Amino acid sequence: MLQHDTLFIGGDWVAPASTGTIDVVSPHTEEIVARVPDGTPADMDRAVAAARAAFDHGPWPRMTMPERAAVVARLAELYAARQAEIADIITLEMGSPITFSQLAQAPQPLGMLQYFAQLGETFEVEDQRPGMFGPVTVRREPVGVVAAIVPWNVPQFVIMTKLAPALIAGCTVVIKPAPETPLDSYLLGEMIKEAGIPDGVVSIVAAGREAGEHLVAHPGVDKVAFTGSTAAGRRIGAICGEQLKRCSLELGGKSAAIILDDCDLPSAMGFLSIASLLNSGQACVAQTRILASRSRYDEVVQAVAEMVTGQTVGDPGDPTTAIGPMVAQRQQERVENYIRIGLDEGAKAVVGGLDRPFDRGWYVSPTVFANAANDMRIAREEIFGPVLTVIPYDDEADAVRIANDSDYGLSGSVWTADTDHGMDVARRVRAGTYGVNMMNTLEPGTPFGGYKASGLGRELGPEGLAAYLEYKSIARLG
Structure with a gap:
């Protein structure tokens, strides 16, 4: 069993403020695989104090952006050398299928480090603009101390x-x-120290809700960046609003995949097996509402059912596994409760249902619902598991209406033989990321985020960098 006794605060490994611990439990075996300190409000106070001192008095904010970019590039080199280790540890702690961990959980964070290091080499922190009385300098400065609160499903990515x-x-x-996924961050702490990032610039404290809320409300924090549930995002947004503190919120989704009548179903199903079920369905961008015309509805239901049935469910450490366990017993129970709700609402489970595939591990049966309507809870609420709902539409306008008839607006896709027409459909759906005959794979250079209850602000791309900058206008005469 892995054992960590320290926290990464102020650039060093230090003893925690209390003796409380977090047990990391394997979703596959239900056995404890690691134990780490449980961060407390006192630990958060120390981390914020270190960050505050590093920002107010340290070299990092006073370096040029290209100088910081060189250090981040060094961190990227270290990260690249440890990708396999990162993939393995994420599979161990949260049950992500190892193939997904190797293709996404580890490489995508590396891509983001590399992208932002490159962007920092050329990004202009000042520009000159004409003013009424003379030139005006527009300057971009760091926002300050950031609290980054991340979920368990794609921990390093977020x-x-x-x-x-x-x-x-x-x-x-x-x-x-x-608290479900603290282990990968210990690897990150080691790399941050080796990369030469100054002390206090980054601290890492795994903790539960109480310490997290303490961090959000801390007067020494200038901005909160959160990814997680919409309910938690509302609470964080309320705290930040009371304090007039900057925040960015990347929240839930209930994305729709629109299958147009000219779509080649076998081709689409190959992509949808990823777009709808990636990370065992534990992904905010998952396309869990499948919209099919009434004229092809039965055909689409059968194709989706065959696609889901063809996914191997099992040990996340096995490279042949496509769908692993849920991260925790409570998540297993949550997903099963939604399956029960769908059956009670009158939807038909054409695949899956409430029978568990294994006696051990937090597995659920991948489930496809037919005879469903968009007003059912299984079509409106984020389930965060391998549960798909196939919903009929009358015509294309109705499909777009149904796709937009959601509290969320994070992602989506359209599947058609006419990609130009697919672009027209994409422009009519109110979602922050979209794919035509593909899933938007969250390119590091393009903005990611959602409409409506899917959040506030954007991450990635130049827009993602702008979220950590304050803008200052300096006018002068003469």
Whole structure:
């Protein structure tokens, strides 16, 4: 069993303020695989104090952006050398299928580090604009101390959507990993220290809700960057609103995949097996509402059912596994409760249902619902598991209406033989990321975020860097 006795605060491994611990439990075996300190409000106070001192008095914010970019590039080199280790540890702690961990959980964070390091080499922190009485200098400065609060489903990916641009901007950062997935952040702490990032610029404290809320409300924090549930995002937004504190919120989704009548179903199903079920369905961008015309509805239901049935469910460490366990017993129970709700609402489970595939591990049966309507809870609420709902539409306008009839607006896709027409459909759906005959793979250079209850602000791309900058206008005469 892995054992960590320290926290990464102020650039060093230090003893925690209390003796409380977090047990990391394997979703596959239900056995404890690691134990780490449980961060407390006192630990958060120390981390914020270190970040505050590093921002107010340290060299990091006062370096040029290209100088910071060189350090982040060094961090990227170290990260590249440890990708396999990162993939393995994420599979161990949260049950992500190892193939997904190797293809996405580890490489995508690396891509973000590399992208922002490159962006920082050329990004203009000042520009001159004409003013009424003379030239005006528009300057971009770091926002300050950032609290980065991340979930368990793609832990390193979400850390890097915040850490990489914040570092390039010149901010200092306190990272709070989820208690389910603290182990990968210990590897990150080792790399941060080796990369030569100054002391206090990054601290990492895994903790639960109480310490997390303490961090959000801390007067020494200038900005909160959060990814997680919409309910938690509302609470964080309320706290930040009371304090007039900057915040960015990347929240839930209930994305729709529109299958147009000219779509080649076998081709689409190959992509949808990823777009709808990636990370065992534990992804905010998952396309969990499948919209099919009434004329092809039965055909689409059968194709989706065959696609889901063809996914191997099992040990996340096995490269042949496509769908692993849920991260925790409570998540297993949550997903099963939604399956029960769908059956009670009158939807038909054409695949899956409430029978568990294994006696051990937090597995659920991948489930496809037919005879469903968009007003059912299974079509409106984020389930965060391998549960798909196939919903009929009358015509294309009705399909777009149904796709938009959601509290969320994070992602989506359209599947058609006419990609130009697919672009027209994409422009009519109110979602922050979209794909035509593909899933938007969250390119590091393009903005990511959602409409409506899917959040506030954007991450990645130049827009993601801008989220960590304050803008100052300096006018002068003469």
